[in-house]
Amino acid sequence: MPTLRLHAALAEIPAPQWDALAGQAPLAHALLAGLEASGCVAPRTGWTPRHAALWEGDTLVAAMPLYLKAHSYGEYVFDWAWADAYQRHGLDYYPKWLAALPFTPVPGQRILGRDEASRQLLLARVLEMVQGSGASSFHLLFPTDEEAGWLQAAGLELRHGVQFHWHNAGYASFDDFLAHLTHAKRKKIRQERRKVAEAGIAFRILRGAQIQADDWAFFHACYARTYAEHRSTPYLSRAFFADHASQAGDACVLMIAERAGQPVAASFFLQGADALYGRYWGAVEYIPCLHFEACYYQAIAYAIAEGISRFEGGAQGEHKLSRGLEPVRTTSAHWIADPRFADAVADFLARERGGVEDYLDELSERLPYRAGEAP
Structure with missing residues (x-):
């Protein structure tokens, strides 16, 4: 026994x-x-x-x-x-x-x-x-x-x-995904993504060993700022991200938003065999619609490119519904x-x-x- x-x-x-x-x-x-x-x-x-x-x-x-x-x-x-x-x-x-x-x-x-x-x-x-x-x-x-x-x-x-979770119906691209939405929702998402692009934002996506100590340090600063803005204390320390999360290998995905080569925001995800799990994000300054881009649209595009079957956007937030995530x-x-x-x-x-x-x-x-x- x-x-x-x-x-x-x-x-x-x-x-x-x-x-x-x-x-x-x-x-x-x-x-x-x-x-x-x-x-x-x-x-x-x-x-x-x-x-x-x-x-x-x-x-x-x-x-x-x-x-x-x-x-x-x-x-x-x-x-x-x-x-x-x-x-x-x-x-x-x-x-x-x-x-x-x-x-x-x-x-x-x-x-x-x-x-x-x-x-x-x-x-x-x-x-x-x-x-x-x-x-x-x-x-x-x-x-x-x-x-x-x-x-x-x-x-x-x-x-x-x-x-709220997003499910991959075998989309060939982000535009293919958009084509399955109603005209009004498709138009809204394109407008939001255009605002981010016009602000000069580009994304650098890193996974596993590609994430360096400076990347973790910047992400944690963004993450802590998000909690501070809500008058709360972050659960996870910089030591966790810098010294331990990187040891999890390819399970860690970091998406860093940059403008003119300088990081302005970052979002952190965990990747499993068939799912991408949205976890934390933060920004050092406010840029319209950047939250949606960093937390949802980049994740959906990544899941499509990698053939991942679903993206779990986490708890709460009816705003996720209009962006293709389902209850x-x-x-x-x-x-x-x-x-x-x-x-x-x-x-x-x-x-x-x-x-x-x-x-x-x-x-x-x-x-x-x-x-x-x-x-």
């Missing part, structure tokens, strides 16, 4: 064994280990790694990125109201258990394993562990539909949200220890799910594609 172990650092698990189960980005060992090595994910920042792993001797058969959280920042599934309700009743909501990819709302497999039986066994063992831990709750964010089914069958409540339902799963709060959360989530379905229907009626041409 495999043995369950909790690891205080991903470095305790050999990268080849983890990656054999996880595949490419975004759950690659280099990214998760880099977050820890740089101090972005650490007890002092409210993230205490307790990665769950099933071992047969020295062989890893299943694994899950798992943390004890002292807050709810960096998750993109918001349970602040639940924490507040606990506090108002004199109870501790934190620490809580969280299975997720830190700071990254990318849907995908969270329960890794060599086969389905190993993955289901790991889930059962983790749930047994967390339910006996005395913690308030357990949350698994952005699982696959298969995993969501396992979690629901195990008694967890499902929560739905909305993201996609996302899922998270939640277990609350206290039966009184569990019942209240279950009732809330049932009502919320109905609202999300109505919202998805509304968004689907506003897709920018010509009749019968949505991918």
Whole structure:
């Protein structure tokens, strides 16, 4: 019978064994280990790694990125109201258990394993562990539909949200993609791209080892400025990008906007086997429509050129709809220890799910594609 172990650092698990189960980005060992090595994910920042792993001797058969959280920042599934309700009743909501990819709302497999039986066994063992831990709750964010089914069958409540993804219908070029949009949306996108071009902006696209230390330094300055403009603190440090993200190899894609050879903005993406994941961006000055170009249009053009099947634009932002991204339902799963709060959360989530379905229907009626041409 495999043995369950909790690891205080991903470095305790050999990268080849983890990656054999996880595949490419975004759950690659280099990214998760880099977050820890740089101090972005650490007890002092409210993230205490307790990665769950099933071992047969020295062989890893299943694994899950798992943390004890002292807050709810960096998750993109918001349970602040639940924490507040606990506090108002004199109870501790934190620490809580969280299975997720830190700071990254990318849907995908969270329960890794060599086969389905190993993955289901790991889930059962983790749930047994967390339910006996005395913690308030357990949350698994952005699982696959298969995993969501396992979690629901195990008694967890499902929560739905909305993201916006672009799907490649085999487009030959960006103009080919535009040809599938309505005239009004096609015209708007061309006007926005023209404004950027007329401002003298050109893009330099770098991947993996092509990204140099100066490029990471400039990007981080842009990234930090974006957070400062929203009166917030960035989750990721310059050390993470400079010293660790570059080790993730071709999973990292950096798009740098330049004017007269000088960088003015940058956007950062993760690239997997069949998807491009939009993450962060920033600019040192305001240039009309540059955000749309750097975060969406360049990404779509890159995905078409590279034959990538989809581009995930991340959470929130109905403005993405008019630029060719489509609404996609996302899922998270939640277990609350206290039966009184569990019942209240279950009732809330049932009502919320109905609202999300109505919202998805509304968004689907506003897709920018010509009749019968949505991918």
